[in-house]
Amino acid sequence: MNILFMGPPGAGKGTQAERIVSEFNIPHISTGDAFRLAKSQGTPLGLEAQKYMDQGLYVPDDITIGIVRERLQQPDCEQGFLLDGFPRTTAQAEALDEIMKSLGRELNHVINLKVDRDLLLARLTGRRICKSCGSTYHVMFNPPQVDGVCDKCQGELYQRTDDNAEKVGTRLDEYVTKTAPLLEYYEAKGILRQVDGEKEIDAVSQEIQSLLRGKA
Numbered sequence: 001m002n003i004l005f006m007g008p009p010g011a012g013k014g015t016q017a018e019r020i021v022s023e024f025n026i027p028h029i030s031t032g033d034a035f036r037l038a039k040s041q042g043t044p045l046g047l048e049a050q051k052y053m054d055q056g057l058y059v060p061d062d063i064t065i066g067i068v069r070e071r072l073q074q075p076d077c078e079q080g081f082l083l084d085g086f087p088r089t090t091a092q093a094e095a096l097d098e099i100m101k102s103l104g105r106e107l108n109h110v111i112n113l114k115v116d117r118d119l120l121l122a123r124l125t126g127r128r129i130c131k132s133c134g135s136t137y138h139v140m141f142n143p144p145q146v147d148g149v150c151d152k153c154q155g156e157l158y159q160r161t162d163d164n165a166e167k168v169g170t171r172l173d174e175y176v177t178k179t180a181p182l183l184e185y186y187e188a189k190g191i192l193r194q195v196d197g198e199k200e201i202d203a204v205s206q207e208i209q210s211l212l213r214g215k216a
């Protein structure tokens with residue numbers, strides 16, 4: 001099963017991806033996570049990506065496509081994968097088609113999580129992430145049992161440097177101009193499925209699972 005998660009920043013892609021990959025036993029490929037890891041390791045790729053991420057802008061296509069091309073060739077992707085946050089531009093979508101063709105594979109599902117802009121702002125500014133295991137929380141909508149501590153591994157929770165009101169505005173604008181038009185690209189291929197991302201986390205998971213299992 002080869003799945004794409006689309007949706008603006010804060011729509012719940014990462015939260016839902018965590019659940020779906022454990023249910024379907026496929027790797028979760030997040031370009032945002034890949035860039036943050038490279039950044040924390042101080043690699044040349046990380047330093048380059050940081051210039052854009054710190055401003056809330058997209059990392060250039062050639063860099064982003066290169067990472068995904070390499071990742072999809074790894075053996076653990078042979079049984080399927082979940083791509084989260086890629087593609088975000090038409091050039092990336094076209095490159096993905098070409099990569100899939102060269103691997104003799106096809107995309108099966110494109111799931112678009114729909115959430116209004118006001119709610120996205122509230123979600124992003126309240127997002128907290130575990131330093132150790134990467135689990136995502138929200139100070140109001142999905143709080144940990146103990147303030148600032150991960151339920152799963154007791155790791156420390158932190159706030160992403162780009163999750164402040166100013167950067168969030170730029171990121172949402174990037175999404176509207178560069179990524180939203182891609183929905184038509186997948187609509188035309190007949191594989192786009194819309195999901196109401198404003199429902200509770202469990203309800204959204206149920207809906208996605210029904211779609212993936214062909215029951216909706």
Ligand code: ADP
Pocket residue numbers: 008009010014030031032033035052053056057058059060064084085086087088089092171
């Ligand atoms: P969110 O979960 O809020 O949508 P991500 O963690 O996926 O954000 O991405 C963080 C940042 O990484 C983006 O703001 C952008 O700078 C960069 N990035 C991630 N994916 C891509 C992509 N497909 N194309 C360009 N830049 C990307």
Ligand code: ADP
Pocket residue numbers: 007008009010011012013014015016123124126127128136137138139141142197198199200201202204
């Ligand atoms: P994305 O990966 O699309 O940027 P995340 O999965 O990181 O989004 O979610 C953004 C924030 O919103 C996180 O703090 C998360 O806990 C919270 N969140 C995710 N899904 C929901 C939901 N259905 N209802 C309420 N809060 C949610």
Ligand code: ZN
Pocket residue numbers: 130131132133134135150151152153154155
């Ligand atoms: Zn943790």
